[in-house]
Amino acid sequence: MIEFSDIATVIQLAVAPAFLLTGIGAILAVMATRLSRIVDRYRILNEGSKKLNMEHRKEIEYLIKRSKWTHWAIALTTVSALLVCVLIAMIFIATEVSFNFDQLIIALFILAMGFLIFGLLSFLKEVDLSKGVIKF
Numbered sequence: 001m002i003e004f005s006d007i008a009t010v011i012q013l014a015v016a017p018a019f020l021l022t023g024i025g026a027i028l029a030v031m032a033t034r035l036s037r038i039v040d041r042y043r044i045l046n047e048g049s050k051k052l053n054m055e056h057r058k059e060i061e062y063l064i065k066r067s068k069w070t071h072w073a074i075a076l077t078t079v080s081a082l083l084v085c086v087l088i089a090m091i092f093i094a095t096e097v098s099f100n101f102d103q104l105i106i107a108l109f110i111l112a113m114g115f116l117i118f119g120l121l122s123f124l125k126e127v128d129l130s131k132g133v134i135k136f
Contacts, residue, residue, distance in 0.1 A: 003028045005049040010091060010092060010095045012045055013091050014088050014091045014092065016091065017084050017087050017088050017109075018088060020084055020112075021081060021088070023083065024077060024080055024081045024084065024126065025081065025131055027119075027120070028074065028077055028078065028081065028117035031070060031073050031074045032074065033079065033125055034070055034123075034126070035070045035071070035074065038039075038063050038066050038067045038070060039067065041059075042063045042064075042067070045059060045060050045063070046060070054119075062129060062130075062132050064124050064129060064133060065129055066129045069122050069123070069124070069125045069126035069129060070121075070122075070126045072118070073119045073120070073123035073126060074119070075119075076115050076116075076118045076119030076122060077115070077119030077120070077121075077123075078113045079115045079119075080113070080114075080115035080116035080119060083108055083111050083112035083115060084112050086108055086113060087105060087108040087109055090104060090105050090108060091105065106114065
């Protein structure tokens with residue numbers, strides 16, 4: 001049976017990944033808002049699809065590219081959040097089971113960071129693409 005002081009320690013160990021999960025959630029909210037703006041603009045341009053000029057067609061192409069990159073960013077960042085959830089669960093399971101989960105916990109954290117990095121890079125690519133429509 002686990003001791004009360006051990007439970008407090010386990011909760012302390014799980015708090016840092018929980019804060020990470022909160023940050024990832026905030027990032028996902030920004031990405032989802034960005035995607036909804038892309039979709040809204042796409043719908044506005046498609047309403048007059050029969051009378052689209054070349055400039056609007058080019059903007060639609062940019063919107064499609066941007067939406068693909070945003071979808072990738074959301075998917076990769078969501079996988080990162082799921083891995084953090086598994087990581088938190090593994091921290092609690094490791095206290096109850098006599099098996100050493102240290103290597104698995106480390107691997108989960110590295111994987112979560114990897115997915116988060118690639119999600120953020122995808123988001124950065126979408127932000128870069130958004131400059132293509134604006135003329136400086």
